[in-house]
Amino acid sequence: MKQGRLYGLGIGPGDPELLTLKAHRILTSSPVIAYPTMESGKVLARALVADFIKADQIELPMPLPFSVERSSQPSYDIAAEKIAVHLEEGRDVAVLCLGDPMLYGTFMYIFNRLSPRFEVEVVPGISSVMASAAMLGVPLTYRDDVFSIIPATLEGEVIREHLKMADASAIIKLGRHFPKVRSILEDLGLLDRAVYIERATWENQRIVPIREVELSEITYWSLILIPSQTQPL
Amino acid sequence: MKQGRLYGLGIGPGDPELLTLKAHRILTSSPVIAYPTMESGKVLARALVADFIKADQIELPMPLPFSVERSSQPSYDIAAEKIAVHLEEGRDVAVLCLGDPMLYGTFMYIFNRLSPRFEVEVVPGISSVMASAAMLGVPLTYRDDVFSIIPATLEGEVIREHLKMADASAIIKLGRHFPKVRSILEDLGLLDRAVYIERATWENQRIVPIREVELSEITYWSLILIPSQTQPL
Structure with missing residues (x-):
């Protein structure tokens, strides 16, 4: 029997309209959709594209730890084998990313x-850096x-x-590392150039002046951009 | 009269299927489509999305020099003013990028x-780096x-x-700078890790082993990636 093809499907930063036409085509036609489920129980990637998933598509939730450590190895082995069965x-x-x-x-x-075992096609997606x-x-x-x-x-x-x-x-993965980053930016005189955004393109996106960011509010889904000072034409 | 809105429309690396749903919606509904025309006379951005442009859309070609130098200033002033008239x-x-x-x-x-004068919305696009x-x-x-x-x-x-x-x-803008970059990669022992691609996702995409790349063939639309050596899980 001919093996199935594995798709790594970049779904972009959050806004479902930022899927590419290609990712949309594959997402809506692939017989199996796999996605990570986070420890918190939130199924983020799936939730963002929920409107595109049809009842007759097989869903394959992959319980993967949110932070990647040596101890996460078995979770990835199991997820890969579950996918391999379908292939x-x-x-x-199609694995949502x-x-x-x-x-x-x-x-x-x-x-x-x-x-090494299957045909794989990667569909690039909009990074949160460009979206921000x-x-x-x-x-x-x-x-x-x-x-x-x-x-960070x-x-x-x-x-x-x-x-x-x-x-x-771009400084990514801020979370609890924000105070460290903020003080480095202050030392280097970069705080006035730096801009901060949370959950770029999501419905609950938040843009806050960086001097007013409260540590207690910071999520993993926030980042800081330090734009170029090159003199534009 | 209400002013029009300016869209900076990321159209991605080349394959028209790598437009986002949002860029596709705006491209097919915007009354005016502007795009740079290169010195060479090729109208690259427009050619890539030609199938999406309808006869009743106003086209606004912008003669902009390919390389950006101080002397390019007047070309940008003129292009901006032509756009401003429509706004x-x-x-x-919608400006194609x-x-x-x-x-x-x-x-x-x-x-x-x-x-400073008009409402602007930027629609992010897939960078050639991720596409490569x-x-x-x-x-x-x-x-x-x-x-x-x-x-480069x-x-x-x-x-x-x-x-x-x-x-x-990622080393971008290779062109005639390839020999310099190649010799640096060799010095740093990075040549075996580095991979080379030309016109990623275009119909005439070319993947060549980096040791076999001929300077005479190199285009601006080529890049080198040096992937991480971090031990994956």
Whole structure:
């Protein structure tokens, strides 16, 4: 029997209208839809595209831990094997990925397990970084600028060095790391350039002046952009 | 009279199916479509989405120089004023942008000129960087990785420092700078990790092993990815 094809489906930052035509076509025609379910019990990726899923599509929830650690390995093994069963039986499987599948995505752990055995197609998605720049209305990088995406989970000294090197940056995965990042930005004189956004393009998107952000309110789904200072034409 | 709204429309990397549902809606409903025409006479952005443009839509070609220099200023002033005429008369104008409008896009020069006077909405698009990772099938960044986008137009020493700092990188705007970049990658021992792609997602996309790339064949629309070496789970 012909094997099914595995799709890594970038569904974009949140707004379902930011799916690509291609992701929409595959999402609405794939016999099996797989998606991570977070520890909290919220099924985020699925909820965002719920209106596109039809009753006759098989749903395959994958209980994957929210943060990726060595101990998450068995959860990914199990998820991959559940997907493999469908592929072996000839059914295509579309795995939903927030943002872009190849950039900090959980899909990559599925990809690495299954790409040696099955045909895989990755459909790129809008990253929350570009979506945030669009929502905030800030041009990020001009001409010869270097742009860096820096996880806030890194050590302060490492974040500081990268911020000093890049012409423009996005600091992602803020959560509880916000105070550390804020104080680095203040030290480097970047606080007036930096802009902050939460849940870009979601219905409950929030844009707050960075000096007014309260730590107690911060979610994982927030980021800081430091746009280029290159003199535009 | 109510002014029209200016849209910066990210149309993605090339494949028209990689437009978002939102970009498709605005492209097919906007009374005026503006797009840059390159010096070479090729009208690239328009050609990629030609099938979506209807006969009753007003087309506004903008003769903009391909490379952005101080001397390009008047071309952008003229293009912005041509757009402003339609906005003043109440017609929405959608400006086509390859990739994402806020990341190295020519739209930003239009944005900076018109956003003080008119309502502007930016629709993010798939960047060629993410599209290339999808086409090459290479996961780019895991967990705490720093990802940098580095223009090949920079000086060799600057490129070298950024490559040493980042966990994963994309080197864009290769063109005639390929030999310089290749020799830096060789020096840093990165040539075996680096992958090369031309015109990602276009009909004439080409994936070539990086050691076999011929300088004479290189276009502006090519890039190199250096994926993360972080041990996946």
